[in-house]
Amino acid sequence: MELELNRSNGPFSLEHTLDCGQLFRWQKLNDWWYGVVTDRVVKIKQNNQTLCFQCFPETKNHGFIENYLRLDDNLNSVLSKICKDSYMQKAVDRFCGLRLCRQEPWECLISYICATYKSIPAIKKMIANISRCFGKKLTFDGTNFYTFPKPNKLAQISPKDLRSCGLGFRAERVLKTAQLIDNGELILEDLKHLDYHKAKRKLLGVPGVGHKVADCVLLFSLEKLEAFPIDVWMKRAATKLYANHFDSSFIQRITGKGSLTPKEYETVSSFGRDYFGEYAGYAQEYLFHYLRTLNQL
């Protein structure tokens, strides 16, 4: 299937979008990107303004790809709002066309609980292990792919079996969260209809979810584009690039030490929201990817 990109919605780069660290399920084989999105394998390639893709099993939902890749966002408008300084400008120039994706909330939540204190390659491995062990196999183009298991499936697994996927102490948190979602105690879709702060408050009650994980889930799967997740890279951005936006005593206090207290986290994160505006989450992702691949700072 072919899809012509709508130029008036601004640039799009499949490579930067799939490889910027927001997603853990994509791999490049030969010339194509393969990923599992909810219940299907997606094979996709970009030729300038054309996206060639195939889904397995096929879907009748013609908007599936546009929706997942947020092709409906007017990226020119987003970029014009977040380009506040030369750092952002560099990041945007370097990774022009990077877009956020609309992830499936359940998989997104579990993925970022697993992401706690882990590197991206390790996170990918954990998610792949969970899917291979407990998901549904889909064979496509001679390769085996696995869907991410549903809450009712994950909720029944023993902590020991989850740990064997390389989750370590995250296993119990994932398990409790799966049970809570399976019970219907929390309905992730409902959070889309709450404002950012109320939705975040609810997520903070979920095992394994602190401020950082909550902001990632809100940004990547619950339509809260003002969410501004603060990880080690964004902390570095705050202390090295944006120090003049904070008290020097604050910068001194958070420089060098490991994790931020909830209050410190909120100080840095709300700076991002205020400074970059309603699309702060886009700014975060550009900066994050830029700094992470810069290999310095």
Add this chain to the structure above:
DNA sequence: ACATCCCCTTAGCC
């Protein structure tokens, strides 16, 4: 080879 540090942090204890 080998050590050391880092990793898209959270929870529990004081």
Add this chain to the structure above:
DNA sequence: AGGCTAAGGGGAT
């Protein structure tokens, strides 16, 4: 309340 620390293990240097 806020500061300290433990918690898998792999990947990078």
